[in-house]
Amino acid sequence: MKKSRVAIIGAGVVGTAIGTLLNQEGFEIAAVASRSMDSAETAARYIGAGTASTNLVKAAKQGELIFITTPDGAIASVCDKIAAKKGFSDGSTVIHCCGAHSAEILASARRCGARILSIHPLQTMADTDQAVANLPGSFFALDGDEEAIQTGKEIIRALGGSVMVIPSEGKMLYHAAAVVACNYFVALVFQALRMFEKVGIPGDSGLSALMPLIKGTVGNLEKTGIPRALTGPISRGDIKTIEGHLEAFDRLMPEGKRIYCEVGRVAADVAEAKGSIDAKTKGRLLALLDLNNKRKIS
16 A cells, blocks of 8 residues: 555554554654653654654644544544544544444544544553564454545555454444453453462462463464363363362352353353263253252252
């Protein structure tokens, strides 16, 4: 694609990382804007290009591709303020990178003649160095105006990523899936560490002990996929072991029983898809994992 001029509005991790990668690919980073001059200057130095500014409208006017990478809750209001002051030119493309919201939160830019687009990297980004390293090779979800989506595909190719186009009305469920896979995974590990602590294994030691298991599981997912990566007692239909787990929760950690049962019911679906349990065994497992069912399954 033509290496368009880029303006970045919002100098956090996402904007800085995308600006850095686009700069490396020959895009002209014209402006980096933030509410704080310090953060704008820091981002511009990291990117290696772009004039730092606190004037969001002036910065937006310098770009043909305008990335609004502010915190998610500020995207719509920032876009509206720039649009109200004619900061978007006819034919420009205005982009946000929020996973939960569709491109439609940029509708005020469209009324100025701009095309609107959402580009969400399906990647965790704890800091800028990690983001720059991890974004190439990641998948990116696109939604927005038809012509803008074609521009987005070209941007993602430049970033070294792969494209998923999703309907705007599906954006929230898409984002919820990402939350389950990433954020809830961390929460599940945290829960496992709390369970370890109940039997005398401290948090730091517990995480070190779990990491080889976690890495092995991720390796199985990459190698064999779902559902074959599922192992353990539910995959085997081991009723007696599950009964033992539930009894242990009752004795030592009753507050942890609900999450174990809810996730276990999903694991039973996976085991059935894997073919490692039959419908009868799945029914027995689901009954056992039903917190409203006080009957012991024999």
